[in-house]
Amino acid sequence: QVQLQESGPGLVKPSGTLSLTCAVFGDSISHGNWWSWVRQPPGKGLEWIGEVLHTGNTNYNPSLKSRVTISVDKSTNQFSLKVSSVTAADAAVYYCARQRSLSGRPHPFFDYWGQGTLVTVSS
Amino acid sequence: DIQMTQSPSSLSASVGDRVTITCQASQDITDYLNWYQQKPGKAPNLLIFEASNLERGVPSRFSGSGSGTDFTFTISSLQPEDIATYYCHQSNTLPYTFGQGTKLEIK
Numbered sequence: 001q002v003q004l005q006e007s008g009p010g011l012v013k014p015s016g017t018l019s020l021t022c023a024v025f026g027d028s029i030s031h032g033n034w035w036s037w038v039r040q041p042p043g044k045g046l047e048w049i050g051e052v053l054h055t056g057n058t059n060y061n062p063s064l065k066s067r068v069t070i071s072v073d074k075s076t077n078q079f080s081l082k083v084s085s086v087t088a089a090d091a092a093v094y095y096c097a098r099q100r101s102l103s104g105r106p107h108p109f110f111d112y113w114g115q116g117t118l119v120t121v122s123s
Numbered sequence: 124d125i126q127m128t129q130s131p132s133s134l135s136a137s138v139g140d141r142v143t144i145t146c147q148a149s150q151d152i153t154d155y156l157n158w159y160q161q162k163p164g165k166a167p168n169l170l171i172f173e174a175s176n177l178e179r180g181v182p183s184r185f186s187g188s189g190s191g192t193d194f195t196f197t198i199s200s201l202q203p204e205d206i207a208t209y210y211c212h213q214s215n216t217l218p219y220t221f222g223q224g225t226k227l228e229i230k
Contacts, residue, residue, distance in 0.1 A: 036219075046167065046210055046221040061218040062124075095166055102173065107155040107214045111178070113166035 002026040004096050004114035011120050012090075018083040018119055022096030027112075029077050030054040034099040034108060037070060037081045039092040040116075047092075051099065052079050091121045125149050125213050129222035135230045142198040144225045146189075146211035154190045155215035161224075162207045170209075171196065203229060 008020035022035070029035065037049040050060035052070040060068050064083070072079040083090055093116040099108035126149035136142050146156065154174035159167035169178045171187035174194060184199045198205055206229055211222040 045223045046212075048219040048221070059217055063218070097166075101214075107173070108219075109157040109169055109172040109212070109214060110159070110167070111169050111172075113168075116166050 002098060002112045004098065004112055006094060006096050006114045006117040008117060008119075010118055011122060012086050013123050014087060014121055016086055018081070018086050018090060018094075018121075020081045020094055020096075020117060020119070021078050022080070022114055024077045024079075024098070027098065029072060029079060030074050032104075035072070035079050036097045036099055036110065038095045038097055038110070038113075039090075040095070041089075041092040049081065049083075049094075086121050088121050091119060093118050124218055125152060125216055125220050127211055127213055127220050127222040129209075129211055129225050131225060132223065133226040133228070135228045136201050137230045138201055138203060140201045142201050142205075142227065144196045144209055144211075144227075146194045146196070146222050148192045148194075148213055148215075151191050152213045152215035155213060156187070156189065156194045157212045157214060158185075158187055158196045159210045159212060160205075160207045161210065167210060201227075201229075 003025040005023045012018045034051045036051040050070045052058045067084045069082040095116045096114045097110040098112040100111045101108040128147045130145045156174045158171040161167040175187045186197045208224045208226045
């Protein structure tokens, strides 16, 4: 059974950097799946942040691209998210998720999710 | 970005009712449309992928259809445990985008 678990500080100061890690259990991050971060502000909808492959290849949402870095650590089977220059608008529950697609097509769906971690932005 | 518009934004129905939610894309996304269920305080859960494929382990009362820009999600007979918010998600084009959600309540 695949499980994902987010970890990181729940409180970040304005203008600071948000850093989260997603640990993957029951699957190898090197298997060929892409891995994503998705966020959800309190009471609002879902926003895709970006994705990473085990090679280190990434794709980001243009709305966040200038502030976001997603990286992968194959040795620990984890991937990470950094968002710089945070504001109150970055306060959200952050989810990591595994992507799966049919026959390797670049049109994935998110089949496993972490439980989510709430990040608050406050001084 | 491709805009995904879900309708209705909220819905109240009785146990046993047939429930339908629609999702419209701002441009052709072929059939790369997925549906998720999210219960309060929980992560989204994949129900339908590529418009009409039922994820393993998901009850058969859930179904999806459509292609191009117009998609439908159906619960054939609403159960109390189906109370949740439902989201559509397009994966045809980066950046992946979600609908705003449909909150389903029991009447």
